[in-house]
Amino acid sequence: MRRAELSMAVFMAVFSVYLMYKSAELPIGWIPGSGPGGGAYPFWLAAGMLICCIAIIVRALLRMSPPSRSTEPYMDRHSLMLFVVGAGSLAVTIGLIRIISAYGAILVFLLFYLRFVGRHPWRLTAAVAVVTPIVSFFFFEIMLRIILPKGYAEPLFLPLYDIFL
Amino acid sequence: MEILNLLADGFIIAFEPQNLLLMLIGCAVGLFIGAMPGLGSVNGVAILLPLTFIVPPTGAIIFLAAIYYGAMYGGAISSIMLGIPGASTAVATTFDGRPMALKGQADVALITAATASFIGGTISVILFTGFAPPLAKMALAFGPPEEFALMLLAFATFIGLGSDDIPKTFFSIFIGLVFSAVGFDIISGRPRLVFFDIPGFLHGINFLVLAIGIYGIGEMLWTIELSKGDVQMSQATLTFRRLLEGFRNVGQTWKATMIGSFLGYFVGILPAAGATPGSLMAYGVAKMVSKHPEAFGKGTAEGVAAPESANNAASTGSMLPMLTLGIPGSPTTAILLGGMIIWGLEPGPRLFVDHTEFVWGLIGSLYVSNVFALLLNVLLIPAFIWVLRLPFTLLAPMIYVLCMIGGYAATEDMHDVWLMLIFGVAAYLMRKLDYPMAPAVLAIVLGELAESSLRQSLIISHGSPLIFFDRPIAGSITVCALILIVLPLLKYVKVFVRPKPAQP
Structure with missing residues (x-):
């Protein structure tokens, strides 16, 4: 310490x-x-x-x-691993936003975190990972008109804009 | 007597069915927006302003004011439940609201916040109704030296009253203030502190990026380590009996609530100050006068009541200079002012004469909105408690997602999302070494105002710092602040100077 x-x-x-x-x-x-x-x-x-x-x-x-x-270690092996997984997965997610859009990145992040860190069953993992980006899309883009970055996935969202905006 | 007649007319307008509906929707929307980390009353009012063009100006301002109120209540929810301030106005609520939630008293904290908000809101509306013109005049006497002295006092309360490591508290304040200086120099207009020439720093560091980094990501990393990744966040329950207990608790926090209400209202009136410094100062002063100052920061209801009553009182207070002088008291009222001009009204002293219906309709609606916001808030507490009881491995990734979206929504720049992650990681690593984080957030919020008032004062006095002592109001505030700063420093010097006791 x-x-x-x-x-x-x-x-x-x-x-x-x-x-x-x-x-x-x-x-x-x-x-x-x-x-x-x-x-x-x-x-x-x-x-x-x-x-x-x-x-x-x-x-x-x-x-x-x-x-x-204090004679305690600053970070033991287990804490270090939790820290690296937490901060690392966030960094990868933020990096992915530019490529597969904020919604895609959130989906991948939730799949990874819920399944492999939280050890939740696949059914719950998939449900939360799919519903969260959909709800976020309607709340931010449609209701509040805050456009989140789409990266290379931009063309995929154009039909949605045509329907809802 | 005339005021009472006008107020009665205002109530008649406020109780029109359409206006009642607008208040109800406004409060609910505001509550929700305020509870979202990264979105505050400014965002809510700004985003929904275009929708108000379909109703008459009185209905429009009633709707927006209800959003403003709702958001003030809502900000406390994420401060308490998630430990992330929903808006800058709720930063001070996290100091004690979060520890209370961790102790399993989330319901008590939420009820305290709701009732304190209600009392703060109601007292300030009464003050608003009765003493509007003289108070506006008094606030006008505040110049840059007085403003800077107030800022100094806000920082001093952290140094003088914090039990944390003093050099680390100072460090935290300084680094927050330096970060607030990133962007452009306000006087010469030249770019300043643009690290590695990255263009994202040109627009400065938004306080929300730092706040979400520290209170969102940093807090999550910290909690995950403490709980070793698999424990529930806290055991929160709510029964009718506990609800009643929560209300009974309100009696014990009356002093903090009163301090918050009056201080918040007055700070709210000051142009460009608003609810954030108001709530932080109320927290500091409540701690100063409390019988148990050592309980602050560890989860005391007083520490929730003071900032929550203050931010609601300040939101009402900040409407006073907006209506009477055309000067916004907060960023949100700046947007309201823009709305009034679009609706074809001219803010200023004539407004009270030419558009009595508009002014008194708004004032009447403030009383009613306050009741709606309280009722909605209390009714929804079970839903908030339910969120807390979710397994942490489910809640943590959802909070991370909220942080990322909130961090982006604040400025719509990916640069800020990266910066938020860096701040979060740094906050986590520093917090493990007892660096206090709250002073840094306070500093970045007040930094810009502190710098401009300091520089303006020094220009007025041709470089003499005596200007902060010469003027009666500024002088007394500065002296209080200096005492609070110097006292703990003396303690440090004593430790160094005092000879070590001889070894037996």
Whole structure:
């Protein structure tokens, strides 16, 4: 846990320096006549982040914060697997939206998650995986007129638009 | 007396069958839209505004105001049941609503939210009716320094009262504020913090993307780990007796509800403030004055009552400057204002004279809508409870789907869906190390307003920060905020300075 605390703080410190560098692309000082420069606000806030990171590192080194005193692992093997399956399946789903449309991606995601992670019977899995995209389509596209991305599957939806819109 | 006559006329208009039906539909639609993660009153009012052209302006504003109210009630539902704020106005409701649901008190939390919303809504409509013009004048005295001082106080309540790790709380606030600065510099108009030149950052980081990432995806990853993937979310039951118990509980939260109602109403009146800062501040102040501040964040009904009464009160409050001055108090009222112009009405002081029927019809309808929203909400609680009792492996993927669609619907940009996933993963990893997440969400919501009020104030004072102390209102708020920030810091310094006790 202590190593994770230190690694996160060091990573965030580097990120703060990057934010300061990006903010400094705009003036960070006082511009006569127009007040503080455009980069001043994020620059000094990022500097504040950096100071906090240093404080977190110091506290972790001195074992003053609870995570730095804990002897438990940051993530055991089982948690790591749950995390990788959860976040990984979401990343794949979001990637698929561009190819097989949001509705297709949702269908594939629900089939995978309900069947292989939740171990639900096929009948329930199939019912939920099919009904959810259909309900979402009617709610978002027809009722609220929010068009979700279709990717390469766009032509498949044109007949539906002709009927319902 | 004249006001009472006008109000009676307003009630007659509100009780016309067509208007009653519009209120009922509006409340139901609003409740549903508000409960959807990612969709709030703004979305509901914006999406349904074109539908209102088929009814007269009075019916139209009654319908939209009912949606606004319904959405304010509905926002609490997903905050409590799923731990994801349905809208920014319900962010503060998650702080205690979610822990209550996890403790098996979802029904109590929902009833508290509904009744607090009702009381907040009713008190604010009464204030709206009686004290509209003088209060509007008072809010006009708020300039940028006062606004910034209020923001500072909102952040300070998190630092001064949170029991979390102080450097991590500061870090969370700072990173949220930096993210709110992504996009364009408001004064020079130049692109700012466009990471790796990805064009998606040009439109800034929508707070919903961060909120859904943290409270949707991050929360799910966290819950799955805690439950090892196969336990039910919480054991929620609802019987008539528990329902009555829930109502009885309301008496214990009256102080928080009153704070929320009055604070929310006043913050709602402030132009460009609205229900979100109102509910966050009400939460902070209720925590400050509570006899058990340590219970906040762990699931106390007071922590639900304060923000819920405040966001309803603020939604009424924000209509006041819209009607009297033509200045919207919140994003939703900005859209309502647009609607009024389309209907051929001119918002401003003349509206109360020229279109009394419109104004008082709306005010009358606010009383009635409030009752409808409460009834619908309480009647639907069993349905919400049923959702909670579904197996978690069924609920989790559905929430993920809602997050993905909600994240997209907020800005209609795939870039934001990816960003939401990154925020969710980062929030999960950081939360395991005790980084508090709520301050980051508060910061990204208030960040833009905080920056513009800070810069405007500094321009007014030619760079002197004394402007936040010179003016009486700003000065007293700033001093309160500074005390709240400095006190816990002193505690830290003491730990470092104090010599270690000698070893025996």
